[in-house]
Amino acid sequence: MSGVLIEDGFPANRLFNQGYSHTYDDVIFLPHYIDFPTDAVDLTTKLTKNINLSIPIVSSPMDTVTESAMAVSIASLGGIGIVHYNNTAVEQAALIKTAKSRRVPFVSDLTFKSPSDSVESVSEFYSSPYILVTSAGTSKSKLLGFISKFQWEALSDKDSPVSSYMKAIPCSVSSNYDLEQVAAFLAEKSLEFVPLVSDSEEIVDIASKDDVQRISAFPKFGIPSVGADGKFMVGAAVGTREQDKERLEHLVKEGVNVVVLDSSQGNSIYQIDMIKHVKRTYPEVDVIGGNVVTAYQADNLIKAGVDGLRVGMGSGSICTTQEVCAVGRGQATAVYKVASVANLSGVPVIADGGIANSGHVVKALVLGASTVMMGSFLAGSHEAPGVYLYQGDRKVKKYRGMGSLEAMTKGSDARYLGDKSKLKVAQGVVGAVADKGSVLKFLPYTMHAVKQGFQDLGASSLQSAHDLLRSEVLRLEVRTGAAQAEGGIHDLLMYEKKPF
Numbered sequence: 184m185s186g187v188l189i190e191d192g193f194p195a196n197r198l199f200n201q202g203y204s205h206t207y208d209d210v211i212f213l214p215h216y217i218d219f220p221t222d223a224v225d226l227t228t229k230l231t232k233n234i235n236l237s238i239p240i241v242s243s244p245m246d247t248v249t250e251s252a253m254a255v256s257i258a259s260l261g262g263i264g265i266v267h268y269n270n271t272a273v274e275q276a277a278l279i280k281t282a283k284s285r286r287v288p289f290v291s292d293l294t295f296k297s298p299s300d301s302v303e304s305v306s307e308f309y310s311s312p313y314i315l316v317t318s319a320g321t322s323k324s325k326l327l328g329f330i331s332k333f334q335w336e337a338l339s340d341k342d343s344p345v346s347s348y349m350k351a352i353p354c355s356v357s358s359n360y361d362l363e364q365v366a367a368f369l370a371e372k373s374l375e376f377v378p379l380v381s382d383s384e385e386i387v388d389i390a391s392k393d394d395v396q397r398i399s400a401f402p403k404f405g406i407p408s409v410g411a412d413g414k415f416m417v418g419a420a421v422g423t424r425e426q427d428k429e430r431l432e433h434l435v436k437e438g439v440n441v442v443v444l445d446s447s448q449g450n451s452i453y454q455i456d457m458i459k460h461v462k463r464t465y466p467e468v469d470v471i472g473g474n475v476v477t478a479y480q481a482d483n484l485i486k487a488g489v490d491g492l493r494v495g496m497g498s499g500s501i502c503t504t505q506e507v508c509a510v511g512r513g514q515a516t517a518v519y520k521v522a523s524v525a526n527l528s529g530v531p532v533i534a535d536g537g538i539a540n541s542g543h544v545v546k547a548l549v550l551g552a553s554t555v556m557m558g559s560f561l562a563g564s565h566e567a568p569g570v571y572l573y574q575g576d577r578k579v580k581k582y583r584g585m586g587s588l589e590a591m592t593k594g595s596d597a598r599y600l601g602d603k604s605k606l607k608v609a610q611g612v613v614g615a616v617a618d619k620g621s622v623l624k625f626l627p628y629t630m631h632a633v634k635q636g637f638q639d640l641g642a643s644s645l646q647s648a649h650d651l652l653r654s655e656v657l658r659l660e661v662r663t664g665a666a667q668a669e670g671g672i673h674d675l676l677m678y679e680k681k682p683f
Contacts, residue, residue: 192658195519195550204513206498207543208667213658215641215651224634225644226405228553229531230263231469231490234416234441237261237405238630239548239645241533243558244268244420244445247582251281252290252566256622258415259288259362261405265418265443265556272430275419279437282417284387285379286361286407288398288623291388295320298327298346308332313376313389316349322386326378328352355380358387359413366395404627410440418471420445423453428460441469447496447504449473450480458487474535476517478524485524491531493556494521498536500559501582501614515550522551526649541629545636549648549657558582563616564625571618578618 192213199205228239240262242249246269254264266278281290292310296302297320307314312332317324328349335341338348356368358379369377369392376391408416418441419434421427431442442461444454449472461470472484473493481492497504497511505511512520514537522532534547535556547555561567562582569580619625640657642648651657662670672678 192660194655195652198659199519205515206513207515207546210659211662214639219643221634221638224637228645239554241554241556243556250568251278254282254417256288256566258408268420272433276433276437279439283414283438285358296345299344301342302335365390401623402627416440423457443471449475455487462488476512478520481521481524485528493533493535495536518552519550541632544633563619565621579615582616
């Protein structure tokens with residue numbers, strides 16, 4: 184091959200400056216040189232200028248994706264959850280408080296009774312096999328005992344007050360205990376469960392032996408995301424209206440670590456003013472701006488003082504912004520363009536939307552993102568809000584866009600600057616996603632697949648991947664429709680697809 188010029192692929196700068204709007208599936212990386220094992224790949228990254236994560240995963244602030252349960256589970260794996268704001272300020276602050284008040288990767292929906300109360304039906308045990316009895320029937324009153332579903336079902340007089348048959352609880356532990364400490368305590372005391380109590384004597388949750396055994400069986404991945412306060416890191420979305428300043432005050436009081444200014448088009452005077460307000464009023468709280476898809480948009484928010492940028496417009500599986508409003512950008516192009524300008528200012532980029540598999544995560548990160556934000560990828564999990572339903576023989580959960588009319592009726596129209604408009608135009612849909620099990624199980628496998636992708640590219644870290652891309656060592660090509668079909672499963676009469 185001496186003397187023969189062979190050029191494989193295109194450098195990113197050349198590929199993304201030809202006037203095409205590319206999605207993740209449009210492009211493919213060419214493999215590079217491997218000189219390290221998969222386990223040597225380091226996925227530690229930055230969410231913002233000041234917040235580090237051990238895995239590049241952020242859960243989306245959607246009301247069918249992130250509330251307290253998702254936030255604590257993602258934080259336990261090393262990522263961070265952003266709690267939605269399609270609720271009142273007090274309700275959102277309560278979700279932040281719930282997530283910040285524990286160090287175990289689950290959230291139970293406890294039922295409390297006072298001694299004179301009775302259990303009305305077996306449905307009161309659906310969220311937990313135990314009901315706690317306190318002096319005033321609330322989480323903030325003195326803990327007196329518990330009743331189990333087995334006890335209640337054995338009663339001849341089920342209308343009797345719980346004080347007549349409740350059992351004493353021998354002890355409790357601090358809600359600051361992590362899973363390993365809780366497991367050790369249960370084993371030492373030979374207990375089936377133990378209440379988790381905060382420093383202010385509020386009952387936060389209960390941890391059972393079954394919980395510990397279930398979670399301990401999941402693969403381990405990442406160092407938990409813990410802030411300077413020793414608690415899980417949690418983020419929250421807010422809008423840019425005047426009343427959102429009051430909402431922000433509630434969130435800061437509960438210890439929120441980062442706020443995301445949630446708008447489908449973030450390059451506005453409203454967002455710039457809010458960025459300046461947050462940085463001036465709460466300098467200890469990082470602020471992420473967006474959404475943006477162009478270098479021009481990004482530059483405006485960077486100049487306003489953002490600590491991170493959220494990239495994506497119309498790329499989500501339930502988003503119709505590009506169809507309805509004729510604005511947006513293919514996500515691969517958007518991430519590359521925004522990251523190129525953000526990198527000059529040291530501002531990390533979140534790739535928001537369009538993530539359907541581990542390959543998309545690899546592409547987003549290598550093209551310049553520091554983290555990826557997931558919506559539909561997490562929506563079918565146990566930790567996502569909502570209950571499971573059955574469509575035929577398929578177990579599913581509702582998943583809706585924040586631009587859907589259904590979500591807008593609860594207040595999310597502010598995200599589209601339409602909260603004062605008499606006419607509501609949907610920029611999203613309501614759908615359903617299949618049951619995926621627990622994020623504590625499937626995300627570690629996803630992250631390992633991402634590591635394998637980085638290994639094939641010869642990148643041992645996110646920074647090395649970005650360096651290889653900018654130095655033009657990593658090359659890309661655009662895939663034809665036939666190449667995309669060939670790169671997926673094809674020509675089979677039947678198959679079963681199991682990612683792990």
